[in-house]
Amino acid sequence: MILGFITSIIVGILTGIIASKLAVIWDHHDREKRLKAEFAKLEGEWDHLNKARNKIEGATTKIVYERDGKLRIASTTQYGKWNGRIVMDPAMPEYGGGMFQYEGKDESGLLQIIVKSPDLIYVAPATITHETQKTNFYIWHRRKQGDA
Numbered sequence: 001m002i003l004g005f006i007t008s009i010i011v012g013i014l015t016g017i018i019a020s021k022l023a024v025i026w027d028h029h030d031r032e033k034r035l036k037a038e039f040a041k042l043e044g045e046w047d048h049l050n051k052a053r054n055k056i057e058g059a060t061t062k063i064v065y066e067r068d069g070k071l072r073i074a075s076t077t078q079y080g081k082w083n084g085r086i087v088m089d090p091a092m093p094e095y096g097g098g099m100f101q102y103e104g105k106d107e108s109g110l111l112q113i114i115v116k117s118p119d120l121i122y123v124a125p126a127t128i129t130h131e132t133q134k135t136n137f138y139i140w141h142r143r144k145q146g147d148a
Contacts, residue, residue, distance in 0.1 A: 032067060039088045040065035041118060046140035048077065048123075053139065061140055073100065073111070080104070084111055100125065118142070 048059035061075040069088040075081065084100030094115045101108040109127040116122055119142040126135040 035069045035088075035090060036065060036067070038090065038093055039069055039071065042071060042088075042115065042121070045143040046121070047143050048075075049139040049141050051137060051139075053141075055141075056138065059138075060143070071096065071098075073098075075100070086111060086113060113140075 042063050043065050044063060046061040046063065048056040048061065050056055056078070059075070059077045061073060064072045064074075066072050066085075069090060071086040071088065073084040073086060075083075080102050082100045082102045084098055086096040086098035088096040096113045096115075098111050099108060100111050106129060107127060108129050109125055111126075112124045114122040121140040122137070123140055124135065124137050
């Protein structure tokens with residue numbers, strides 16, 4: 001009788017632990033599904049535009065959704081190539097912030113973006129390790145199929 005009681009307690013505890021772990025896994029899966037639905041739509045090739053919305057020749061960015069609201073960024077600009085990551089904010093889905101690092105240079109910085117529409121992102125990079133710190137502003141415009 002006591003053995004049955006102890007067995008019931010152990011089974012109850014194990015069932016609770018398993019249910020708790022499954023709930024955590026499901027919650028993470030559900031959260032990732034929502035984040036991906038919100039931010040994976042930013043994936044693609046983007047051209048750079050200046051403030052006057054004229055295309056900056058040779059300046060492009062590729063965005064790839066990673067997971068947990070993170071975007072991997074690879075850009076080519078007149079200053080060189082750089083890579084970075086942006087963390088999007090689910091509480092404010094039009095905003096993201098992150099960092100970037102130039103290839104082959106000891107130069108990196110902070111990056112903030114504001115998603116204005118599915119095809120338009122305002123970009124504010126601030127180079128912080130350069131001799132003269134500089135803040136810039138430009139626009140990423142989604143490249144349409146066939147654009148070069």
